[in-house]
Amino acid sequence: MESRRLGRDGPELSAIGLGAMNISGFYGPATEEEAFTLFDRARxxxxxxxxxxxxxxxxxxxxxxxxxxxxxxxVFRLATKAGICRDPATGARYYDNSAAHLTEALEASLRRLGVDHVDLFYVHRREAERPIEEVTETLAGLVRAGKIGAFGFSEIAPSSLRRAAEVHPVAAVQSEYSLGVRAPELGLVQACEALGTRLVAFSPVGRGLLTDTPPDRTRAEASAFLKDNPRFVEPNLSANLAATDRFRSLAAEMGVPAAALAVAWLLWRSPSVIPIPGTRNPGHLAELAQGAGLALGTSEMARIEEALPVGWAHGDRYTDAQWHGPERFC
Structure with a gap:
């Protein structure tokens, strides 16, 4: 598989990674045996x-x-995150990027993972009131202590990335990026390319919409996240299924799974992108990995964007509640 470097001077990684949120029931139940089988297949x-x-x-x-x-x-390079907290009394979500919290949370993650360091440690959500320069100093200290190989931020704006990078090189920024979420192209992709930062793209197949088996109403309503997400409630869901039918037809004409084509499109958009699809199904993972080996030229890229032009999706990518935390920049 093609490899891409983590940050400007970091280790080489496979061109796609595996997001491990799904193994904890985010989109449905998963057993530990299923997770182990999935990890074996990834290797x-x-x-x-x-x-x-x-x-x-x-x-x-x-x-x-x-x-x-x-x-x-x-057998894997590991990335984990911290910074999202919940009030034990009210259950309300808040963010803590203090040195004390990030250090304590990292130590707890290392114990659960059974390792003495991780290759990449993210601030999962930025604490808006705390200067990002201060947070970056904390993370740089964890690098010097040997607890992490490198660090990144999740869902931050290009301006925040540039501020952080003035303090210390930032290896990665994690953001939703796909044919259905093009906002990173309005500054974040460019900032990552200029700074040598990897844009780690989560949900690269649009939470299933860009696959050959997209969620129908029954599957969406069974998911705690999708049942309220604007793109998966009616009438938006039916409109989005109809729109992505064009993409599925194109993938079939090209003789590849739709998920593979969606991943390939991302990889060919920028050499700074590393998609991290999430799935519980080893067969689906194989389809996603196939995207890392697809060679797309100018004509293929144009046909993909003709099938799904910028702005095709119906509904926002998050509800108002789900938007709590990510930095909007456009």
Missing amino acids: ELGIDHLDTSNVYGMGHSEEVIGRYLADRGP
Whole structure:
């Protein structure tokens, strides 16, 4: 599989990674045995990095990965995140980017993962009131302490990235990016390319809309996240299924799975992008990995964007509540 460097001077990673949120029931139940089978398949496909967070299943995802690594050894490069908190009394979400919290949260993640360091550590959501320069100094200290190989931020604006990069090189910014979410092209992709930062693209197949088996109303309503998400409620869901039918038809004409074509489009948009699809299904993972081997030229890219032009999606990517935390910049 093609590789891409993490940051300007970091290690080489497979061109796509695996997001491990799904193994904690975000889109449906998953057993530990299923997760282990999925991880084994990822290794067979040449995928060498896993992306998780301390809030995925409230530590469950990290614990499952830790038990897998205890059995298989250090076979993946690991990324995890911290910074999202919940008030124990009210359940309200808030963000803490203080040195004390990030250090404590990282230590807890390392214990769950069963490792003494991770390759990449993200601030999962930026605490708006705390200067990002201060947070970057904290993260740089964790690099110097050998607890993390590099660091990044999730869902920040290009202006925030530039401020952080003035303090210390930022290896990665994680953001939703796909044929259905093009906002990163309005400054974030460009900033990452200029600074040597990798844009780690989550939900690269549009939460299933850009696959050959997109969620129908029944599947969407069974998901705690999708049931309220604007793109998966009617009438938007039917409109989005109709729109993406054009993309599925194009993929079939080209003889590839729709998911593979969606991933390939991302990889060919910018050499700074590393997609991290999430799935519980080893067969779906193989389709996604196929995208890393597709060679797309100018004509193929044009046909894809003709099928799904900028702005095709019906509905916002988040509800008002889901937008709490990500930095809007356009």
